[in-house]
Amino acid sequence: MQLMAHPTPAAPTTVQPTPTDRGFRPDIQGLRAIAVMVVVLYHLWPTHLTGGYVGVDVFFVISGFLITGHLWREIETRGTIRLGSFYARRALRLLPAAGLVLVATAVAGYLLLPDDRWADTFKQLVASAAYVQNWVLAGNSVDYLLQNAPDSPVQHFWSLSVEEQFYAFWPLLILVTMRLVRRKQAVVAVLSALLLVSLAYSVYQTGADPKQAYFITPTRVWEFAAGALCALVTVKARAVWGWLGLAAVLASAVLYTKATAFPGYAALLPVLGTAALILARPEGRGSVGRWLSLRPATAIGDISYAVYLWHWPLLLLLPLALEVPLALPAKVAVLAATLLLAWLSTHYFETPLRASRALKVRRWPSLAIAVSLVAAMFAASVQANAELDDRAAEAAASYTSRLDEAGGGCIGAAVFTGTDCAPPFGPGPRMSATLAVKDQSNPEYTACDPTLDTRHVLECSFGPKDAAYRVAVVGDSHATQWLGTLRRLADENRLRVKTYFKMSCPFAEAIRVLPREAKERQDNCTAWQEEVTSRIVDDPEIDYVLVTAYSAAYRFEALPGRPALADQNAAFIGKWQRLLAAGKRVVVLRDTPSMLGKSIPSCVEKEQANLRRCAVARDKALKPDLISAAAAALGDPRVTVMDLSDGLCDAQWCYGFAGDVVVYRDSNHLTWQYAQTLAPAFWQAFVKAAGPLT
Known part of the structure; x- marks a missing residue:
């Protein structure tokens, strides 16, 4: 909302000058x-x-x-x-x-x-x-x-x-x-x-x-x-x-x-x-x-x-x-x-x-x-923030302890697959909304995800070099949100991961357009896309490239000197074709459901007695996804799609709170904690999409 302001009123006077006076009017x-x-x-x-x-x-x-x-x-x-x-x-x-x-x-x-x-x-x-x-x-x-x-x-x-x-x-x-x-x-x-x-x-x-x-x-x-x-x-x-x-x-x-x-x-x-x-x-x-x-x-x-x-x-x-x-x-x-x-x-x-x-x-x-x-x-x-930090740390410790003790159980995404769970809201301790908000400033994100104010490429690597699957994960902040999941799978020696993230910059062979954006940021995104492409193409350690994006937020235009895009799908397809030509396999991760602008932490804090109000109907939350539609349009068996929507939604609703965990840290980014609970489903979907090792 746009807000206004004003100067101070004139000082009170006991005798008001005439309107033509050079002072009071x-x-x-x-x-x-x-x-x-x-x-x-x-x-x-x-x-x-x-x-x-x-x-x-x-x-x-x-x-x-x-x-x-x-x-x-x-x-x-x-x-x-x-x-x-x-x-x-x-x-x-x-x-x-x-x-x-x-x-x-x-x-x-x-x-x-x-x-x-x-x-x-x-x-x-x-x-x-x-x-x-x-x-x-x-x-x-x-x-x-x-x-x-x-x-x-x-x-x-x-x-x-x-x-x-x-x-x-x-x-x-x-x-x-x-x-x-x-x-x-x-x-x-x-x-x-x-x-x-x-x-x-x-x-x-x-x-x-x-x-x-x-x-x-x-x-x-x-x-x-x-x-x-x-x-x-x-x-x-x-x-x-x-x-x-x-x-x-x-x-x-x-x-x-x-x-x-x-x-x-x-x-x-x-x-x-x-x-x-x-x-x-x-x-x-x-x-x-x-x-x-x-x-x-x-x-x-x-x-x-x-x-x-x-x-x-x-x-x-x-x-x-x-x-x-x-x-x-x-x-x-x-x-x-x-x-x-x-x-x-x-x-x-x-x-x-x-x-x-x-x-x-x-x-x-x-x-x-x-x-x-x-x-x-x-x-x-300083005092109030110290109190809030203490409360958040206490909540985080309590939540993490329960998560470890449960060993999965009905925590987070497991609520949708557990046989004895009562979806979507389990009983017992609940992750606080404060912890979800603190998650927005998680230093792990910023360590691997530069802003649009720079063309700098940040590369983060983790997991054993001899892992069966060697994967580059590329995209905007909707790729960064999976960092907790990727780290967990890497720690379990399942993946060797290199990440290339850039806030608000999808991995596409086109100019990404946002409404009324400074051209410098647009150019930074385009330069980043090209540099990341070169690194992946020239890296013999990368076998698979996992891509995802908040694709509904963008519009694409052809790069200078290139023919006009046949449609918006072509922005993604053009990039993937360059990867395929270099011998890489592409796995497309369907974007997460949109909560339609609703601040989930605020909703969870307010609606403790009725957390269903923090849910959105599945047919509205899962709108057509441009990046997965592009994969279908390309029709190349080397480009496959993985979809984790069933770890966020049931047949009718997509939830902002599930299995004692706040799902989103705002209206569209997963919390680190909930993304971690999706690790088993993520691994199964990835292996199925990647296909057998050759």
Whole structure:
């Protein structure tokens, strides 16, 4: 889900200047109200206000306008910018409310969230306190194992992180420019150039990698710069500008969807609309600014920062606390609770702290609050993660002990073949969902599976060199998931294995295409495919090549200079024909069932009393598999297929929990533990597919 952010509300004043004053602008408060309500309503009803995420862009423009205007007035009156005072004021304005929400969310999350959500939640709590949350989410967006991770209750701090990073470098930029060239026009020229460069990069990155582009700071700087220019340039605006600007903001909120490539070009509409609203100024009865200056709008604007801070954790946690689904009554309750908590925390916590003479006169207390908040969240994170690790280790030890003692029994996949088993859910100790989630970061995977950010080939070898079957196992992370099984069979002296894995990169004679992927990663995959092919073809120790892939996730195009692919099957067939020509046999492993995007660890944690809810109908989970269909289309007896679906499904269902073991570590990757329990079935299927030794 795309999340939004916003800057802080203007400091409360006892005497409000007139709308034409260069300082306080009540219409800006009204504009904040529109922006924050657009964001909140989008998160509550995303199918109705499909583009409500543009509220964040409105706030970025407002921040650029207000902060630049303030800095410029300080230059005009003092001839410089007092950086220490500026940062202290920012800390005093932002941190009290943010710290309160982070602490409250940490406590509530610890009590309400399932164990499998805590490792990532604590990581994001620290990132939010340190205002680097946007970079954490940008990293997650390109991490193959985290793209489908559940939302965290502090995920919305990403935009506040962008703002804090803007506040950190913006006064320095203006101050350095003024020191070098003491003219206002020079600052305008520098900001204009920065706007154009950032906008161009935003357009490029949105096309190349939209998930990452949404969060990172460089793609958003131009929006702040647009607001900054509104503070520095003088134009003769008309009232109609305001109405056109409001129409642009609301149109983007209504017409944009999750499918809109954003920010990029699309962000121009809400950004230019906000700039027009700011430049129009609230003068004249016909101006939109007069309406935005009315008390109902400014009242929400006054608490808009707190509204933004509270709404997202309430949206995620309140239904858990009340044990009700997120239906209309719960959504109305979230909205009411958000407004109430925002009003209370603004007037009885945030405002008194900001009005404190001790904090306003001295810089160090405000800066100390900032350091203390980050340190406290870090310490809490370390402690909580230590507890979770202890619990996970304890669960792992208990589970492993039972697995060894049972010697197979009805554990894991054996539940489908054991004569005395009660499929699919056996009694007794159960593998914890926490252990399944920890399995995602298993160092054994990363030791043999490089990411798409490199062309590097990692080769892992294990098993006796004189084993009867000498096998290369090749593919994406759906091949890597069998590493536990392969190691077990190698340890039993049944296989000599060499692995060639690459996350999100299937073994094919074609260009693998993923939606809106950076071309560099696509090229890395293509180069890896060719290097691995050469190694296998030239290796006399390899007799069999076992291939599998998450083939439903990809589309294939012909390599440069090659004829167009006759069909998608040709991508795999072309690679296999090169292996066959080198005297290798090919064994194709049908892909594992898909759980249709359902996070199995979360489901297991939540549905302890009814684990059947973590199952998917077999006919839906076992959709047509491109890689096994390619083997059938080739029709060469040297290319055979092995299918382990019966170790994951019965006649009606494919299970997320079976034989006391969590089957998947997310929605489509097997846990190491469950894959190990499939070793007997894997061996039988492989020997049958490989055929007799010659």
